[in-house]
Amino acid sequence: MTEQLMVKQERAVRTRDALIRSAAEVFDREGFALASLTSISSLAGVSKGALHHHFVNKAALTDAVEEAxxxxxxxxxxxxxxxxxxxxxxxxxxxxxxxxxxxxxxxxxxxxxxxxxxxxxxxxxxxxxxxxxxxxxxxxxxxxxxxxxxxxxxxxxxxxxxxxxxxxxxxxxxxxxxxxxxxxxxxxxxxxxxxxxxxxxxxxxxxxxxxxxxxx
Incomplete structure (x- = not known):
């Protein structure tokens, strides 16, 4: 595995973890029903495109929060x-x-x-x-x-x-x-x-x- 690939994978893991934590914080603050993917991606400091790269929708992100x-x-x-x-x-x-x-x-x-x-x-x-x-x-x-x-x-x-x-x-x-x-x-x-x-x-x-x- 090249160093460049390792760095890319580590960055992806950090982004995914940041999205899970941000989702939890937004759910905690606003409630699950009102929480938006825009608010979550903004809090995590990533684009909505990056969010959808890791999680296809809000349900998938919520499943990841539960698993974490x-x-x-x-x-x-x-x-x-x-x-x-x-x-x-x-x-x-x-x-x-x-x-x-x-x-x-x-x-x-x-x-x-x-x-x-x-x-x-x-x-x-x-x-x-x-x-x-x-x-x-x-x-x-x-x-x-x-x-x-x-x-x-x-x-x-x-x-x-x-x-x-x-x-x-x-x-x-x-x-x-x-x-x-x-x-x-x-x-x-x-x-x-x-x-x-x-x-x-x-x-x-x-x-x-x-x-x-x-x-x-």
Whole structure:
């Protein structure tokens, strides 16, 4: 591969990434329905012709935003905890990671918002992906005896998913809903209701790892 071709390919990747981010910013600011390709290309600093070179239409660009958001979500949830960390603590810490990422990353935030967009088919449903991930971890916690007697995995999953998705929706317009303090207070309320007494004292609602206590 010649150096000239490598430079051309790198430029194309940068342009595509800039268009995805610009689309997310315009969707976030104006809403999906009102967002125009002209606004997106202008924000990215490219011509409409260059935009159409990468994405044939708004639907294709939106699909790319969703796919990029899923990649970010996989990174957030795919961390490997230190040895001996409980399933519940993993869930607590990843929830903090997700909230922080939603505050800071417009592509991830818009990817979640697009999951609730009714005017178009959803290609990648991030909210459904999150529900399945939480369900998997809660079932593992149940198998490890981490849940309080009488609490079913489905009850715990419903509580976590409904609360975290609700915070995600509210946080799209007010970042305080996604602050470390808000996530910590949520877990302080929920943990005593769902976790066994033997595990409860060892859990840290503010987060225990992932680079230390999660900053607010």
């Amino acid at each position: 958001a899923l990649t970010r979500l996989l990174s957030v949830a795919g961390v490997v905890p230190p040895r001996g960390v409980s399933r519940v603590q993993l869930l607590v810490d990843v929830t903090h990671r997700l909230a922080r990422a939603l505050r800071e990353d417009v592509v991830l935030r818009v990817g979640f918002e697009l999951s609730g967009e009714v005017s178009r088919p959803v290609r990648v449903d991030l909210r459904e992906w999150w529900r399945r991930w939480v369900g998997e971890k809660v079932l593992q916690a149940e198998g490890d005896g981490e849940l309080r007697p009488g609490v079913t995995a489905s009850d715990a999953v419903n509580a976590v998913v409904s609360a975290t998705v609700g915070l995600e929706v509210l946080g799209a317009r007010d970042a305080e809903w996604l602050s470390g303090a808000t996530i910590t207070r949520f877990w302080l309320l929920l943990l005593p209701a769902v976790v066994s007494d033997g595990l409860l004292a060892d859990l840290k609602a503010e987060g225990a790892w992932c680079g230390g206590v999660v900053a607010p």
